[in-house]
Amino acid sequence: MMDQYAKFLNQALTVPWRDTIGSLNYILTSSGWRQDHNGFSHQNPGFIDDALRRQGDFVDVYFPPDGNSTLAVLEHMLTTTRQINILVAG
Numbered sequence: 001m002m003d004q005y006a007k008f009l010n011q012a013l014t015v016p017w018r019d020t021i022g023s024l025n026y027i028l029t030s031s032g033w034r035q036d037h038n039g040f041s042h043q044n045p046g047f048i049d050d051a052l053r054r055q056g057d058f059v060d061v062y063f064p065p066d067g068n069s070t071l072a073v074l075e076h077m078l079t080t081t082r083q084i085n086i087l088v089a090g
Contacts, residue, residue, distance in 0.1 A: 026087065
């Protein structure tokens with residue numbers, strides 16, 4: 001789904017009559033994305049790495065350190081347009 005949305009965003013930027021496009025937001029909260037001894041630095045980076053390699057500059061990945069930061073990032077993600085946002089939170 002992310003691949004198709006990335007292609008859609010690239011093409012939509014070339015169409016002048018295209019109105020505002022909502023963002024695609026992924027929220028990864030599973031403990032499978034987290035390792036307690038290393039934090040988020042050494043988990044399987046395949047999905048995140050793939051997202052960051054997309055064409056264009058419309059992918060953002062967030063690793064908020066606490067609950068308050070998570071709420072601020074979530075609010076930002078829900079107000080963006082023409083983005084693919086990934087939030088990784090434990």
